[in-house]
Amino acid sequence: MNRHEAIDGIVIRVRDTGDHDRYLSLLTASKGRITLLSKGSRSLRGPQMAVSQLYTYGNFEYYRRGDFYILKGGTPIQPFYALSLDIDRLNLATYLCDVAGEVSDEGEEAEELLRLLLNSLYALSRDLYPQELIKAAFEFRTAAISGYEPDLHACARCGKAPEEDLYLDVMNGALLCSECLHRGGMTATKVRDDYGEIHEAELLSPLTPSACAALRYCLSAPIERIFAFDLTEHEDLHAFCTAAQSYLLSHLGRGFDSLNFYHSMRESSAPKKER
Numbered sequence: 001m002n003r004h005e006a007i008d009g010i011v012i013r014v015r016d017t018g019d020h021d022r023y024l025s026l027l028t029a030s031k032g033r034i035t036l037l038s039k040g041s042r043s044l045r046g047p048q049m050a051v052s053q054l055y056t057y058g059n060f061e062y063y064r065r066g067d068f069y070i071l072k073g074g075t076p077i078q079p080f081y082a083l084s085l086d087i088d089r090l091n092l093a094t095y096l097c098d099v100a101g102e103v104s105d106e107g108e109e110a111e112e113l114l115r116l117l118l119n120s121l122y123a124l125s126r127d128l129y130p131q132e133l134i135k136a137a138f139e140f141r142t143a144a145i146s147g148y149e150p151d152l153h154a155c156a157r158c159g160k161a162p163e164e165d166l167y168l169d170v171m172n173g174a175l176l177c178s179e180c181l182h183r184g185g186m187t188a189t190k191v192r193d194d195y196g197e198i199h200e201a202e203l204l205s206p207l208t209p210s211a212c213a214a215l216r217y218c219l220s221a222p223i224e225r226i227f228a229f230d231l232t233e234h235e236d237l238h239a240f241c242t243a244a245q246s247y248l249l250s251h252l253g254r255g256f257d258s259l260n261f262y263h264s265m266r267e268s269s270a271p272k273k274e275r
């Protein structure tokens, strides 16, 4: 007799197999990432169809057969339908789920990451905050959760905490002030948005005081409040977003097709939205 189990999780990836079946990658709090085989979920009558969709957060019932976990049924808790109403939201959701899949492991608890992902998708689906802000806060906190928490208290070389002209030293997870930068005969490497261009050992992302404060906030805020800050000036938001993305991608050592796709669609749709 197979023992049935149930677990709450969110579908972060689906991969179709055969004519009717689908593998679901779930992110869960207690077991990290797990993969379930959802049999018949692609036919309209499949009893598991309701919980076999991407971005569905739900309770999943399954049993083990050999090396596989087979989905038996489940109940959606939060299907995030509103994500599919807007192409940019959907593309960003794909990227956030890809990142969550990359930094999670099978059998390793992922409670904080799961709560961060759920809060991000909720904010995204309801348009509660600017997409750039949601994305960057998610990226920076995810880096910290994954063991790359930077020290943003003061300049790592002189110990001063000047209000202006700070840089995020991406590879060392530290701050650098402009005095130390120039004293060391260094020049700031311009951080490129495209990860493919990043190949410098010294990546220094320029920060405004507000952007630096926002990065600090993202590290310490309760997950439920992580987006509750304002960056109204374009310069501040840009510095914050560039630093967060560079920081995460540099430490993961990879880029994401879903991220490139999100950026390319945003660029191509931006002029239309302004009209």
Ligand SMILES: [Zn+2]
Binding pocket: 155, 156, 157, 158, 159, 160, 176, 177, 178, 179, 180, 181
């Ligand atoms: Zn310094």
